[in-house]
Amino acid sequence: MGGALLYLKIRDRQSYEFALASAAVALDVHRGIIRQARIAAGGVGTKPWRLTSVERALAGRPANADTFESAVGNAADGARPLTHNAFKPALLRRTLIRALITLQERG
Numbered sequence: 001m002g003g004a005l006l007y008l009k010i011r012d013r014q015s016y017e018f019a020l021a022s023a024a025v026a027l028d029v030h031r032g033i034i035r036q037a038r039i040a041a042g043g044v045g046t047k048p049w050r051l052t053s054v055e056r057a058l059a060g061r062p063a064n065a066d067t068f069e070s071a072v073g074n075a076a077d078g079a080r081p082l083t084h085n086a087f088k089p090a091l092l093r094r095t096l097i098r099a100l101i102t103l104q105e106r107g
Helices: 052-058 065-074 088-106
Strands: 004-011 019-030 033-042
Touching: 004 088, 019 088, 033 052, 033 088, 052 065, 065 088
Parallel strands: none
Antiparallel strands: 004 019, 019 033
16 A cells, blocks of 8 residues: 555653554545555554554545544444543544544645
């Protein structure tokens, strides 16, 4: 897959090692349309988590903020956060949107 790549790591400002959430994003965009996407999230489970539903939601759509917002809406489906990490699904969605917008702006 050709295109642009980005890794974004969100940390607690007191920690320099562990991500609260991270996103690895690869987009193949041609004439403003996303041809293919590869997305994985970290810091939200015991291992990196491939987000195939988000990838499918992006494919064939315009590379813009509205598309990104819509596509990541279900990124945390199936997650079962506990009391101490209930903030993570929302943080994951914000991290993904930030990564996608940053990648699009660089493209």
